[in-house]
Structures are given as structure tokens and as C-alpha cells.
Amino acid sequence: MSPAPEHNSVKVVVCGAAGGIGQPLSLLLKQSDLISHLALFDVVNAAGVAADLSHINTKSKVTGHGRESMDEALQGAHTVVIPAGVPRKPGMTRDDLFKINAGIIRDLAEGVAKNCPDAFVLVISNPVNSTVPIVAEVLKKHGIFNPKKVFGISTLDVVRSSRFVSEVIPSVDPKSTRVTVVGGHSGVTIVPILSQIPGHASLTQEQIDALTHRIQYGGDEVVKAKDGAGSATLSMAFAGARFTNVILEATVAGKAGLVESTYVNLAADSSASTQAFREKTQLDYFALDVEFGREGVSKIHALPKVSAYEQTLLDAAIPELKANIEKGASFITAA
């Protein structure tokens, strides 16, 4: 077991820190007392963003690192958060981003292997269903993959679910109601388990259909509204900071019992129930509720009881997810 990091030696790196997500995410992370050094890496304008944030009177030191200094940025990191890469424009799927983002993620994962092999790696860049397997395969190639420490941030699906459900069921408080969202992070692979939320019985099937569709395609709503200027950035920064803070609270502050849905390698939990699920689905990655401890994943919660309707959603999600995972993994293994 690795020793708990001292609060004054927790370096968090944001890769893609000058982007639409990277800037507000870095701003939110600057507010954390658990971070002692916030390193901002980007191929453009990292120094400017870092200079700006460095004036905020919170605990962390802020440094900026440009194209030539990725190694310096990543050196000794505790946690690496990755929103680097291109976002969608109207008419594109997340998978259309693979051509450009796969190589960016591979190179960043190589940087992690070289400079901070023990780091927690939190991937935001799309297509998440494929970029997480890319990171894992690079780390496996170097013999350092720890499935308890690599995550796809699917928190935005959870955040949207809580908000959208509260608009339909007035008794639901969007802040305190956490909806379990499983599967992956794109279209039909996003499966919200609405049958488990309080007040579900009051929903008509038409409302369940509409809510499910809105959660699965919430990203498209933003892409359409931004009309060519990108995809969700502010809500993603909020979701990304929420997930990063959970990781820091569990691994640095030692807070027990924290649970968040995240896209994770199912080898992270060797329990019979997780391995039976892996066997049944034939999937190596799946978003499920995960409980965190000092070392990262402490437990992957079983898929909750699902309704017949949700089972049809899962049946549609699994083949697409499988193809997405294979595409990401083979980008490294077949190279």
C-alpha cells in the first residue's frame, strides 16, 4: 500500500488547461485546500491562464507549462485530469473526434507513464468510451496499469440526470438527489437508472422516455445551442471538479464511503459479483457506482435492480460500448 500523500505535496495537473473546459475546471480546482500545486499544461496559452489563476489567494501554487514542457508539468503528479482535445460541432458524434483525440490521449498517457506512473488519471476527452481504454493500454504497455486509478469522467451524465429529473418531479432536490447512470458516455451507451430514484412511481412511461432521451442526448442540446462554438464546458468543468474532488477527498483526506458513477475498468474490483458482471457482459469497461478509498477504487457497486425498460436500454448499450472499447484498445495494441 502506498503511503498517504502529505497535504503539502499534492500536485494536480490539468492537461488542456487553456481550453473551454480546462479554464473553468482549473478555476474550480484552485479552490481546493487539498491541492498544493496546480500545474496547467496546454499547447497554447498555459502561461497566461496560470498567471491569472496564480493571483487567487488559496493554498495551491500554480504553474503553466507549454508544448515543450509536458514532462515538467506531469513530473510527480498525484492526479492528472485530461480535458485536452477537440470538441464536437453540430452533426458530429463523439466517435468522430477519435481521429484527432486518440493520438493526443496516447501521447499524454505516455507522459504519465514516464513522469508520474502512480498518478490517478481522470479522462474527460471524448470519445470517453474509447479514450479510457487508450490510456489503459499505454499504461499496460509500460507494465504500470492500475485499474483502481484510471477513470472516465461520466459525472456530467449524473449532474444532468439530477437536474433534469428535478424539472419533472418537483419533490426532487437536484443537489442532493444522485441518479445512478451506468454504461458509457455517448448516446445509447448512457443508461440512467431512473427506476431507483424517489418519486419514480409518479412518472408516466412517456415522461420516462423523454427524460431518458434527454439524459442520453444532453450533450447534443449544448452542441446545438453553441452552434459551432463547441460543446459543454461550464457544466463539464463543474462535473469534472466534483469528480476530482471526490478522488482527492478519498485518497488525500482519507474520507471513507464516497460514491460516484464513473467509467472504470472492471478489473478494479476482483469481487465475484463484479467479475460475474464482466463475464456476462463481456465488457472490460463500464460506468457503475464506485466507492473510493485511499488507493482509488475500493469497491464497484453492482448494477442496481433495473426495470424491464432499462434492460432494453442496457441491451442496446452493450454492443456499441464493446465496439468503442475495442476501437480504443486496438489503437494501441495494433499499432
Ligand SMILES: NC(=O)c1ccc[n+]([C@@H]2O[C@H](COP(=O)([O-])OP(=O)(O)OC[C@H]3O[C@@H](n4cnc5c(N)ncnc54)[C@H](O)[C@@H]3O)[C@@H](O)[C@H]2O)c1
Ligand atoms: N466527458 C465529458 O462528459 C465531456 C464533456 C464535455 C466535453 N468533453 C470533451 O472534452 C474535450 C475538450 O473540450 P473543450 O470544450 O475544452 O475543447 P477546447 O478546444 O475548448 O479545449 C481543448 C484544449 O486542449 C488543448 N490541447 C489540444 N491538444 C493538446 C495536447 N496535445 N496537449 C495538451 N493540450 C492540448 C487545446 O489547446 C485546448 O486549449 C473534448 O474532447 C470534448 O468532447 C467531454
Ligand SMILES: O=C(O)C[C@H](O)C(=O)O
Ligand atoms: O456532447 C459532447 O460532445 C460533450 C460531452 O460529452 C457532453 O456530454 O456534453
